[in-house]
Structures are given as structure tokens and as C-alpha cells.
Amino acid sequence: MPSSKVRASAKDALADVLKDGMLILSGGFGLCGIPSALIEAIRESGVTNLTIVSNNAGIDGVGLGVLLESKQVKRMVSSYVGENKLFMQQFLAGELEIEFNPQGTLAERIRAGGAGIPAFFTRTGYGTAVAEGKETREFDGHHYVMERGIFGDLAVIHAWKGDTEGNLIYRKTARNFNPMMATAAKVTVAEVEELHEPGSFDPDHIVTPGIYVSRLVKLDVIDKRIEQRTVRKREAAPALAGSDG
Template sequence: MIQKKYENVAQSIADMQDGATLLVGGFGGSGLPLNLIAALTELGTKDLTVVSNNIGAVSDGVASLISNNQVKKIICSFPVGPHADDLVERLQKGTIELEIVPQGTLAERIRAGGAGIPAFYTPTAVQTELGEGKETRNFNGRDYLLEHAIVGDYAFVRAHRADRWGNLVYRKTQRNFNPVMATAAKITIAEVDEIVEIGQIDPETIVTPSVYVHRLVQLESEGKVLVNE
């Protein structure tokens, strides 16, 4: 029988170490795990490598980690936006590293990491600045770049509902980068609106199976985190 452990939000991320690689779900402000990010800002873990679709959609998203000097490298598709000034300033000072990845390639690199595929070839970004220095091979008369999978030490994801085992259901546009990121980390922490009992979720609606989810934060009942041990 799986034992469960309840903690508060801060304790759910308390074991995060400096230098960790963190995958952050969301697309703009949709499906962004804001409460987990806020807790990490309070914790102050530094030298993070953060993987996210974008950083500038909301001031209390990934941009807050950058402003708090917690990020050494950001891997994303869309680094610009209303809250990207701190990133630009740090890039100019050389205190942060930026890797821009085409959006489809970013999603596939994360998916590959979750599937145990170390690398793959794609025609995206061939003969562009984003492809410079990458291995190129020709298949059937077309050039392809070798792209390496992305895996994380932690993943922060946002879902609508979960059962006590951690099966996740997403609401509308929450289902963006969250499902693939949930599969590609050693420890996946999900913040959800509601945690229900086993059997109360229609199996056909489950997007992320519980095998990928290690900890749950229920937003409507602050102070509880469900951890599979």
C-alpha cells in the first residue's frame, strides 16, 4: 500500500539544492505554477537552470526568479515581454546565460527526455544562428540538426484536479507544456485546485498518470502537500 505524507508548500520544495535544473510549466500565464514559484523565491535557491516556454508574461513567474538572482541559465523559446528587462540587464553584465530554442524543438527535447531518448534530429533551425555549432546530418537530401533531450531535477506543473495518487487532470489551456514536463524530471511537484479520493476521476480524463507525479500542493487548502513515498 502506498503511504502518503502531508506537508506545507514550503516543505514540498525544501530539498531543492543550488545548481538544480528546474522545468516550469505554462504558456504565458496559462497553467503557470505561480505558488510553487513564489515558494522557491522565498527559499532563495540559487544557480538554477530554468527551462520554460517564456519568462516575461507575468512578473511573479520565472521573471521573479531572475529578478531575485536565482537563475544562472534560462532555456526558453520566448525571452521577451513586459517583464524581461531584468533578463536583458543580466545578459549585458554576463551574469546569466540564455539559450533560445524553437518552441516545437523545446517541446520535443523535453518529451524526448521523459521518454528516455537522448537525442534526435530535426530540420528546424538549420542554417540559422540557432543551429550554429550543432551536429548536422543529411537524410534523403535534407539537412537536420542533432538536438539533445532535456531532463530536470525538478518540474513545477499546474493542473486542475488530482486524486490522492497524483493522477492529473488539466483544465483547458493548462494542458500546454505541463504534461511533457511532468514526465521529464526526477521529482515532479504539481499544484492543483482540488485533490479527490481514488476513483473520483474518470480514467479517460487523466492526462498525466500518477507514476510521474511525486508531490501535490492543493491550492484551496493551503498547508497540504501529498508526497508518494
């Protein structure tokens, strides 16, 4: 009997979940491990006034960049956004709200949200703009900033392998924000490159247990992009001994 968690497409997986004004956690780091198909389904749905929590905002026309193009995002909670010109333009024009977080703080806020921890203290950001408007305390001679945990309405994540019960395995750098985001939302939807039957995985290899995953969809097309491709100029081959040149 097919699992009730598996959906035929990203659109089907999100059909009755999306609403205007949602807080959505979107996995990935740069363009690695981003849930591209699910992001595209969000764009096609037309929902607006979204708050997106993500390490970054993709690049122009790719990843979360497509939601910026359609102006469906009201607010971003991020660490790094330097690769997206449209992001910068909308921010400077007052069309987009931004809450910047140090990367480790953002990761911990999401982990805390998934663990049911409402707030925690960190030394990172004390005495900077990051701490403005936040409670601070001194512990053992050091100053700390209180940060709130993040728990969203929806998490969209990308995994390498999944089984029909929602157990997930990630591959290399794609194991970034995806695992913690999977735990930190009312509904978690995963897109997977490979879909397997339950019992196919070594239990020690499972990173996200299926209890956290509400729905999943197998990708038919896997588009893996390089955010920045930098190469050095090829050096001329050395002349062979005894050659005339």
C-alpha cells in the same frame, strides 16, 4: 489513510528537494498554467545558480520573473522571453545565460527526455544560429540538426484537478508544457486547483498518470492573470429611430 504524496504547502513539498545548481523544468505558457505557488517557494528557499527550462520567463514580478529579481537563475532554456524587461537587462549585462530553442523543438526535447530518448534530428533551425555547435546530418536530401533530450532534477507543474495518488487533469490552454514536463525530471511536484480522492476521475480524462508525480499540493488561493489585456474602443451606440438626437 492520507496519501504520502500530498503536502500541506508548496514550501513543504519542496523542502528537502531543492539544491543550488539544479536543472528545473517549469510548466506554463505565458502566464497560463504556471506553477506560481511552487515558484514562490523556490524563491523563498534561497537556492541559487539555477538552470530553468521554461517556454518563457514570465513577466516582471510574476511567475519566473520573481526568480530573476532575486538573481537565483544562472541560465534559461526558453523559446520566448519578450515580455520580461528584467530578463533583457540581465542578459545584456552578462548576468544571465540564455539558450534559445524554437518552441516545437523545446517541447520535443522535453518529451524526448521523458521518454528516455537522448537525442533526435529536426529540420528546424538548420542554417541558423540555433544550429551552431551542433551535429547536422542529411537524410533523404534534407538537412537536420541534432537536438538533445532534456531531463531535469525537478519539474514544477500546475494542474486543474489532481487526486491524492497524483493523477492529473489539465484545463484548456494550461495543458501546454505541463504534461510533458511532468515526465521529464527525477522529481515532479504538482500544484492543483482541486484535490480529489482516487477513483474520482474517468480514467480516459487523466492526462498525467500518478506514477510520474512525486508530490502535490492543493492551492488555497488561485491567481490567474492576463498577460496582455487588449481591448478596442467602445463604439458609440446608434441613435434610435425617431429620436431628436
